[in-house]
Amino acid sequence: xxxxxxxxxxxxxxxxxxxxxxxxxxxxxxxxxxxxxxxxxxxxxxxxxxxxxxxxxxxxxxxxxxxxxxxxxxxxxxxxxxxxxxxxxxxxxxxxxxxxxxxxxxxxxxxxxxxxxxxxxxxxxxxxxxxxxxxxxxxxxxxxxxxxxxxxxxxxxxxxxxxxxxxxxxxxxxxxxxxxxxxxxxxxxxxxxxxxxxxxxxxxxxxxxxxxxxxxxxxxxxxxxxxxxxxxxxxxxxxxxxxxxxxxxxxxxxxxxxxxxxxxxxxxxxxxxxxxxxxxxxxxxxxxxxxxxxxxxxxxxxxxxxxxxxxxxxxxxxxxxxxxxxxxxxxxxxxxxxxxxxxxxxxxxxxxxxxxxxx
Amino acid sequence: xxxxxxxxxxxxxxxxxxxxxxxxxxxxxxxxxxxxxxxxxxxxxxxxxxxxxxxxxxxxxxxxxxxxxxxxxxxxxxxxxxxxxxxxxxxxxxxxxxxxxxxxxxxxxxxxxxxxxxxxxxxxxxxxxxxxxxxxxxxxxxxxxxxxxxxxxxxxxxxxxxxxxxxxxxxxxxxxxxxxxxxxxxxxxxxxxxxxxxxxxxxxxxxxxxxxxxxxxxxxxxxxxxxxxxxxxxxxxxxxxxxxxxxxxxxxxxxxxxxxxxxxxxxxxxxxxxxxx
Numbered sequence: 001x002x003x004x005x006x007x008x009x010x011x012x013x014x015x016x017x018x019x020x021x022x023x024x025x026x027x028x029x030x031x032x033x034x035x036x037x038x039x040x041x042x043x044x045x046x047x048x049x050x051x052x053x054x055x056x057x058x059x060x061x062x063x064x065x066x067x068x069x070x071x072x073x074x075x076x077x078x079x080x081x082x083x084x085x086x087x088x089x090x091x092x093x094x095x096x097x098x099x100x101x102x103x104x105x106x107x108x109x110x111x112x113x114x115x116x117x118x119x120x121x122x123x124x125x126x127x128x129x130x131x132x133x134x135x136x137x138x139x140x141x142x143x144x145x146x147x148x149x150x151x152x153x154x155x156x157x158x159x160x161x162x163x164x165x166x167x168x169x170x171x172x173x174x175x176x177x178x179x180x181x182x183x184x185x186x187x188x189x190x191x192x193x194x195x196x197x198x199x200x201x202x203x204x205x206x207x208x209x210x211x212x213x214x215x216x217x218x219x220x221x222x223x224x225x226x227x228x229x230x231x232x233x234x235x236x237x238x239x240x241x242x243x244x245x246x247x248x249x250x251x252x253x254x255x256x257x258x259x260x261x262x263x264x265x266x267x268x269x270x271x272x273x274x275x276x277x278x279x280x281x282x283x284x285x286x287x288x289x290x291x292x293x294x295x296x297x298x299x300x301x302x303x304x305x306x307x308x309x310x311x312x313x314x315x316x317x318x319x320x321x322x323x324x325x326x327x328x329x330x331x332x333x334x335x336x337x338x339x340x341x342x343x344x345x346x347x348x349x350x351x352x353x354x355x356x357x358x359x
Numbered sequence: 360x361x362x363x364x365x366x367x368x369x370x371x372x373x374x375x376x377x378x379x380x381x382x383x384x385x386x387x388x389x390x391x392x393x394x395x396x397x398x399x400x401x402x403x404x405x406x407x408x409x410x411x412x413x414x415x416x417x418x419x420x421x422x423x424x425x426x427x428x429x430x431x432x433x434x435x436x437x438x439x440x441x442x443x444x445x446x447x448x449x450x451x452x453x454x455x456x457x458x459x460x461x462x463x464x465x466x467x468x469x470x471x472x473x474x475x476x477x478x479x480x481x482x483x484x485x486x487x488x489x490x491x492x493x494x495x496x497x498x499x500x501x502x503x504x505x506x507x508x509x510x511x512x513x514x515x516x517x518x519x520x521x522x523x524x525x526x527x528x529x530x531x532x533x534x535x536x537x538x539x540x541x542x543x544x545x546x547x548x549x550x551x552x553x554x555x556x557x558x559x560x561x562x563x564x565x566x567x568x569x570x571x572x573x574x575x576x577x578x579x580x581x582x583x584x585x586x587x588x589x590x591x592x593x594x595x596x597x598x599x600x601x602x603x604x605x606x607x608x609x610x611x612x613x614x615x616x617x618x619x620x621x622x623x624x625x626x627x628x629x630x631x632x633x634x635x636x
Contacts, residue, residue, distance in 0.1 A: 068536055088539045099530055101537040105555035115541035166541060
C-alpha cells in the first residue's frame with residue numbers, strides 16, 4: 001500500500017490547496033502493472049520529484065499527468081476538475097523531455113514562441129514573453145541559433161523556456177538533465193529550481209538521480225514497482241526513511257545487526273533510539289552516523305580499513321567488520337586524517353547520531 | 360609508434376586505395392566509353408587510344424535536343440513524376456506518422472506490406488489492373504496520367520522507407536508530444552513541426568520517386584504511353600549516338616541537381632537520411 005498520508009507537508013511553505021491530485025490511478029501495459037494504485041497530491045507552486053529506479057512507474061505517472069496515456073482506473077484532478085480524459089493539447093501543461101525535443105527547423109526564439117503562436121497570443125504579448133524568458137534563461141545571445149548549433153545544456157534551457165512560455169498550470173519534467181554531463185547537470189538543476197520558484201509554477205520532476213531529487217524538490221516521492229513508497233521533504237526522507245528501500249535509495253547505507261534493549265536497540269555496541277519495525281533485526285546506519293577510532297590497545301571488536309577515499313569535504317573509509325561485514329563511514333575534520341589501508345579500528349554508532357532505521 | 364604497426368598500416372592503405380581505384384574504374388570506364396561514343400565525331404571502329412582527343416563535338420546532342428517529340432515526352436514524364444510524388448507523400452506521410460508515433464507495434468507489418476510492390480512484377484501489375492479497368496473505366500487507361508497510381512505504388516517501398524527513417528532520425532514521437540503539450544492540433548503538428556523537421560527525408564523520398572518515374576520504362580511501354588524513357592529507347596533505335604548523348608546529359612543533369620539539393624539541406628543542418636533504402 002502507499003504511504004501518502006504519513007508526514008504530509010512539514011515545511012509549511014505552501015498553502016493547503018492541492019492543485020494536482022492523482023486518485024487511485026492504475027495503469028497496465030499488457031501483463032505489466034506500471035502503476036498499481038497511485039495516490040498523489042501536489043500543492044500549488046510545489047516542486048515534487050518522482051524518484052525511483054527504472055521501471056518503477058515514475059515516467060508512466062508523468063505521462064498520465066501529461067495526457068499521453070490514459071489511466072485504466074482512477075482519476076486525475078486539477079484544482080478539483082477531473083481532467084482524466086482531456087487530451088494533452090487542452091490541458092495547458094508544459095513539458096520538458098529527456099531527449100532533446102526542440103523543433104530542429106526553428107531557432108531558439110521561434111521554439112519558445114511556438115506555444116504562444118499556436119494559441120494565437122497577441123504579437124506584442126508574445127514578443128514580450130519571449131524576451132523575458134530569454135533573459136531569465138540567459139539565452140539572449142543564442143536566440144537566433146538553431147538547435148544543432150547549441151550545446152545540450154542550452155537546448156534544455158530553451159526547452160524549459162518553451163514549456164513555461166504559455167504559463168502552464170503544471171510543469172512536467174521528464175528526466176530533463178539525464179542527457180547532459182555532470183557539471184552542466186548540476187548547474188542546470190539549480191537554474192530549474194530558481195526559474196520554478198521565480199515563476200511559481202507547480203512542477204513534477206521525474207528523475208532516477210537521488211542527488212538531483214534531494215537538491216531541487218520541496219518533496220520527494222520515492223516509487224518502487226508501481227507503488228509510492230514514501231513522499232516527504234528531502235530532509236525527512238533522509239533522516240526518517242519509511243522503509244529500508246527508501247533508506248538505501250536516498251544515500252549510502254550500512255546494514256548491521258540490531259538487538260532490542262529497553263527504550264531502543266543495541267547497534268554496533270551502542271545504544272540507539274530507532275524508528276521502524278524490526279522484522280529482520282537489521283538496522284540501517286548512514287555512513288556519517290558511524291564514528292571510527294583507532295584501535296590503540298583498547299579491547300573490543302576490531303574492523304580493518306580496506307579503503308580510504310579522500311572526497312574533499314569528507315573522507316570515506318571502507319571497513320571490513322568481523323561480525324557485520326563491509327561498512328562505509330564518512331569522516332570529517334581531524335578524525336579523518338591519517339588513515340591507511342590495513343589500519344585496525346573500532347566502528348560504532350555516534351552518540352549524537354540520532355535514530356537509525358530498523359528493517 | 361613501433362615499426363611493425365607502421366608497416367601494417369601502410370599495407371592497409373595500399374589495399375584500400377587499390378580497392379577504391381578498382382571501384383572507380385568500374386564506374387568511370389563505361390561512362391567514358393559512352394561519352395566517347397556519343398560526343399566524338401569519329402567512326403565507331405576507330406575509337407581507340409590513338410583517337411582519344413579527336414573530333415569532340417556536341418552537335419549530336421544539339422540535334423537530339425531539337426526534336427519537339429523529346430520535349431513533349433519529357434513534359435509528360437515530369438508531370439507524372441510530380442503527381443506521383445504528391446500522391447505518394449499525401450498517402451504515406453500520414454501513414455508513416457501514424458505508425459511511428461501512435462502505433463509503433465505495427466511498424467514491422469507496415470514495413471513488410473510496403474515492400475509488396477516489388478514482389479509483384481510490373482507485367483503482372485499492368486495486366487491485372489488493365490484487364491480490370493478496361494471493363495470498368497476504359498477512359499482511365501487512355502490518359503497518360505493513368506500511370507500515376509502505378510508509379511506511386513511502384514515507388515512506395517522507397518518513399519515509405521525514406522519517410523520512416525526520417526521520422527526516426529528527428530525523434531518524431533517526442534516532437535509530436537512536445538507540440539501537443541504546447542497546444543498544437545494534429546494538422547498543425549504535421550504541417551508546422553513534422554514536415555519542416557523532416558524536410559530532408561521528404562526531399563529524399565521525393566527525389567527517389569522522381570528518379571524512379573523519370574527512368575521507368577516497363578509500365579509506360581506496356582501501357583503504350585510516350586514518356587521520356589520510351590522516347591529515348593525509340594529515338595536511340597534511329598540515332599544511337601545522339602540517343603546516348605541525350606541519356607548521358609539527363610544523367611549528369613539529375614546527379615548535379617540532387618547534389619545541389621543535398622548540399623542546401625546540409626547547410627541548414629538537415630542531413631539527408633535514407634537509412635534502410
